[in-house]
Amino acid sequence: MTRAAVRANSPATVEWVAPEQAEFYEHVARFARDLQSDASERDRTGSFSRELWDRCAALGIQGLPAPVEFGGQGADVVTTMLALEALGYGCDDNGLVFSINAHLWTSVVPLMSFGTDEQRARWLPNLCSGRAIGCHAITEPEAGSDAFALATRARKVEGGFVLNGRKTFITNAPIADLLIVFARTTENAAGPFGITAFLIPAGTEGLVVGPPMDKMGLRTSPMAEVILEDCFVPADAVVGSLGRGAKVFQTSMRWERACIMASQVGAMRRTMERCIAYARERRQFGQAIGKFESVADKIANMKIAVDASRALVLRVGWLMDNGHGTDLEAAVAKTFVSEAGVRVHTDAVQVHGGYGYMTELGLERALRDSLGGTIYSGTSEIQRRIIAGALGL
Numbered sequence: 001m002t003r004a005a006v007r008a009n010s011p012a013t014v015e016w017v018a019p020e021q022a023e024f025y026e027h028v029a030r031f032a033r034d035l036q037s038d039a040s041e042r043d044r045t046g047s048f049s050r051e052l053w054d055r056c057a058a059l060g061i062q063g064l065p066a067p068v069e070f071g072g073q074g075a076d077v078v079t080t081m082l083a084l085e086a087l088g089y090g091c092d093d094n095g096l097v098f099s100i101n102a103h104l105w106t107s108v109v110p111l112m113s114f115g116t117d118e119q120r121a122r123w124l125p126n127l128c129s130g131r132a133i134g135c136h137a138i139t140e141p142e143a144g145s146d147a148f149a150l151a152t153r154a155r156k157v158e159g160g161f162v163l164n165g166r167k168t169f170i171t172n173a174p175i176a177d178l179l180i181v182f183a184r185t186t187e188n189a190a191g192p193f194g195i196t197a198f199l200i201p202a203g204t205e206g207l208v209v210g211p212p213m214d215k216m217g218l219r220t221s222p223m224a225e226v227i228l229e230d231c232f233v234p235a236d237a238v239v240g241s242l243g244r245g246a247k248v249f250q251t252s253m254r255w256e257r258a259c260i261m262a263s264q265v266g267a268m269r270r271t272m273e274r275c276i277a278y279a280r281e282r283r284q285f286g287q288a289i290g291k292f293e294s295v296a297d298k299i300a301n302m303k304i305a306v307d308a309s310r311a312l313v314l315r316v317g318w319l320m321d322n323g324h325g326t327d328l329e330a331a332v333a334k335t336f337v338s339e340a341g342v343r344v345h346t347d348a349v350q351v352h353g354g355y356g357y358m359t360e361l362g363l364e365r366a367l368r369d370s371l372g373g374t375i376y377s378g379t380s381e382i383q384r385r386i387i388a389g390a391l392g393l
Contacts, residue, residue: 066108084263095219102171135176135180274363316330
């Protein structure tokens with residue numbers, strides 16, 4: 001696809017992408033700005049909005065990268081990233097956007113990449129349309145960053161498998177219609193070996209989803225424990241190959257680490273523009289506070305963070321679209337963008353002073369939401385291990 005510089009007066013416009021991609025970005029951003037999310041109130045109660053989920057689904061967001069024949073949009077990675085950035089820019093319900101990301105990378109991607117024809121035909125159309133919500137369950141109380149240290153077991157029985165184990169911090173679990181659960185199927189295997197992924201519909205006997213967990217940020221994105229107690233699944237529930245579930249998980253993480261920060265770029269841009277407007281309007285000591293270097297420098301740093309973050313994210317998308325490996329580049333982008341997001345929102349609170357500290361403005365909520373970026377999809381410490389390893393250290 002021919003790339004061209006695209007510039008417009010809209011503050012949301014993305015530069016240096018194909019014209020049709022920039023138009024799509026603008027389309028999604030306009031849609032997202034019209035979402036009346038009441039996110040502040042739902043943040044207090046930790047409530048997920050199915051109405052907003054359905055409106056995003058009607059636009060095709062939940063099926064962006066999936067094949068058209070299964071109800072998806074067939075979008076390339078860069079276009080998918082731009083749409084998610086625009087959604088993060090226009091919609092202040094960061095939890096909703098996070099749940100959409102989790103649905104895409106942990107359910108849609110593994111099914112479109114590893115699902116059988118029957119599995120795809122059964123689940124992908126509903127996942128892409130948003131009628132079904134997906135999640136995956138790999139993290140355990142004693143297996144977080146070391147995900148492959150999982151203790152959940154799947155014992156082979158006549159006609160299928162019986163699963164026993166406990167999962168934690170599972171995004172979308174309380175609202176999920178489909179869970180992709182990872183369990184060890186080879187007793188003496190260790191690390192990534194002998195792990196299998198299973199499709200388990202919600203409501204399956206022996207699958208228990210705990211109550212929603214109360215957390216610091218992203219409170220409108222539900223999270224819970226998942227308990228498996230003699231949970232029987234048929235043999236055709238296996239995703240990919242028996243004992244090769246690590247590949248399914250790694251593919252999900254490849255997409256997630258590449259794409260999940262796109263929405264954070266949009267959120268940072270939204271916050272930066274709020275700070276610019278406030279710094280122009282708010283007057284102290286006889287002049288707009290934007291004239292003070294202590295304020296102007298913070299906003300200038302926001303601009304640097306937004307532009308650098310977008311470039312790092314879209315570089316990963318371009319590499320994926322062109323068939324290149326992205327482990328190093330995705331780790332660089334994930335680390336930089338997540339940490340930049342925290343700095344941007346911390347500075348935004350400071351720019352707004354006492355008003356920024358109040359819940360009414362929503363900046364403290366945005367700050368709390370941004371902090372999760374340094375933890376989910378691999379902590380900053382894990383990302384730095386990946387980067388160091390790629391550099392031969």
